Amino acid sequence: MFDREAETMPRRDLAALQLARLGTSVTHAYRNVAQIRAKFDAARVRPDDLNTLADLARFPFTEKSDLRDAYPFGLFAVPRAKLLRLHASSGTTGRPTVVGYTRADLDLWADLMARTLACAGARPGDIVHNAHGYGLFTGGLGVHGGAERLGCTVVPMSGGGTKRQVTLLRDFGAAILCATPSYALNIAEVAARMGIDIAGLPLRHGAFGAEPWSEPMRRDLEARLGITAVDIYGLSEILGPGVAAECHTAQNGLHGWEDHFLFEIVDPQSLRPLPMGETGELVITTLTKEALPMVRYRTRDVTRLSDTPCACGRTHVRIMRVAGRNDDMLIIRGVNVYPSQVEAALVGFPGLAPHYRIVLTREGSLDVMTVEVERTPDAPGDAAACARTAKDVQGRLKSMIGVTCVVDVRTPGEVPRSQGKAVRVKDERAA
Numbered sequence: 001m002f003d004r005e006a007e008t009m010p011r012r013d014l015a016a017l018q019l020a021r022l023g024t025s026v027t028h029a030y031r032n033v034a035q036i037r038a039k040f041d042a043a044r045v046r047p048d049d050l051n052t053l054a055d056l057a058r059f060p061f062t063e064k065s066d067l068r069d070a071y072p073f074g075l076f077a078v079p080r081a082k083l084l085r086l087h088a089s090s091g092t093t094g095r096p097t098v099v100g101y102t103r104a105d106l107d108l109w110a111d112l113m114a115r116t117l118a119c120a121g122a123r124p125g126d127i128v129h130n131a132h133g134y135g136l137f138t139g140g141l142g143v144h145g146g147a148e149r150l151g152c153t154v155v156p157m158s159g160g161g162t163k164r165q166v167t168l169l170r171d172f173g174a175a176i177l178c179a180t181p182s183y184a185l186n187i188a189e190v191a192a193r194m195g196i197d198i199a200g201l202p203l204r205h206g207a208f209g210a211e212p213w214s215e216p217m218r219r220d221l222e223a224r225l226g227i228t229a230v231d232i233y234g235l236s237e238i239l240g241p242g243v244a245a246e247c248h249t250a251q252n253g254l255h256g257w258e259d260h261f262l263f264e265i266v267d268p269q270s271l272r273p274l275p276m277g278e279t280g281e282l283v284i285t286t287l288t289k290e291a292l293p294m295v296r297y298r299t300r301d302v303t304r305l306s307d308t309p310c311a312c313g314r315t316h317v318r319i320m321r322v323a324g325r326n327d328d329m330l331i332i333r334g335v336n337v338y339p340s341q342v343e344a345a346l347v348g349f350p351g352l353a354p355h356y357r358i359v360l361t362r363e364g365s366l367d368v369m370t371v372e373v374e375r376t377p378d379a380p381g382d383a384a385a386c387a388r389t390a391k392d393v394q395g396r397l398k399s400m401i402g403v404t405c406v407v408d409v410r411t412p413g414e415v416p417r418s419q420g421k422a423v424r425v426k427d428e429r430a431a
């Protein structure tokens with residue numbers, strides 16, 4: 001562990017620390033951010049109303065739109081000149097989301113990302129191959145800072161140039177691979193085509209994140225790469241990567257770093273807090289951030305928390321694997337479907353490569369979901385065989401997600417490969 005004392009703190013002490021830090025952080029936000037002050041005043045709450053952690057439920061939420069409305073610097077709680085770095089999300093619709101870090105924030109980020117990498121199995125002295133994009137996206141520089149803080153040798157590959165990634169993975173002998181899961185799969189496939197046996201290399205652990213993925217995909221990546229793979233979680237509005245991580249010991253839920261964040265699960269409709277263990281939307285409050293303190297940020301991620309003791313000895317609450325984002329949820333003829341559920345049904349299916357894409361169209365008033373899958377190079381490609389595969393896959397999807405889909409079996413290489421964050425859904429219904 002990178003910080004054994006903090007990571008194994010008894011839960012009662014952790015709660016006391018959270019309450020003390022919550023008061024300080026919320027006061028800092030209220031005093032220094034006009035928008036937060038206005039929201040608190042409208043909800044008739046003040047920082048000194050926080051006498052227990054449960055009192056936070058009376059406080060207003062923060063949403064992604066609050067960041068966009070305050071574009072670019074309106075939510076910062078420190079003068080702009082105190083910021084050492086800015087990051088921003090690309091923003092598929094409208095303005096990007098801008099986040100900033102003071103020196104203390106960058107220091108905290110490096111510490112929590114070092115914890116995260118150690119939790120995933122990295123040790124000081126390891127070579128960390130970082131295939132996350134460097135730039136405005138927090139993935140690249142976030143992982144980078146943590147790997148250096150842990151005492152690792154970082155290879156700042158960034159995304160793309162997959163053949164070169166494979167060559168340097170082999171030549172440098174990296175122990176840790178950091179990437180999105182879909183890009184890790186792309187690397188594994190390109191390596192196989194180049195005749196390089198990655199599973200036979202020194203690579204031991206993968207820390208994968210920045211998109212939802214499934215348990216079957218984990219097993220597939222572990223087999224192809226010869227590693228133990230864990231899920232890591234973060235979002236730029238809260239910090240970037242380094243908010244939570246699965247331990248490689250249990251591989252069962254992501255330890256959320258509770259000495260710096262407060263995690264709640266709320267009912268997505270009523271927005272009322274739900275008890276430990278129930279599924280709902282994850283809401284996060286930062287406890288120690290200077291530049292961009294967040295009060296009850298709605299992540300849109302649907303999950304549940306577990307406070308049962310973990311085999312690794314860490315006491316921090318576990319965020320059970322994120323099924324998907326509310327925003328990613330598809331409603332197909334009244335049934336809720338997450339792309340990661342489709343993935344779980346497809347990965348490992350005989351004769352299919354683990355690549356897929358969902359295309360949504362409309363026939364009359366009905367939504368049609370077509371799942372493009374790809375046969376493996378050794379699977380028969382004649383029309384009769386493809387039709388049989390399509391029918392089998394259709395049956396499996398129907399039984400696992402409850403929706404009848406059109407299944408389109410493509411030839412090897414036809415489904416687009418990930419270069420970072422995978423684009424799983426193509427929605428053609430709007431036209």
Ligand SMILES: [Zn+2]
Nearest residue numbers: 247250310312
């Ligand atoms: Zn654990």
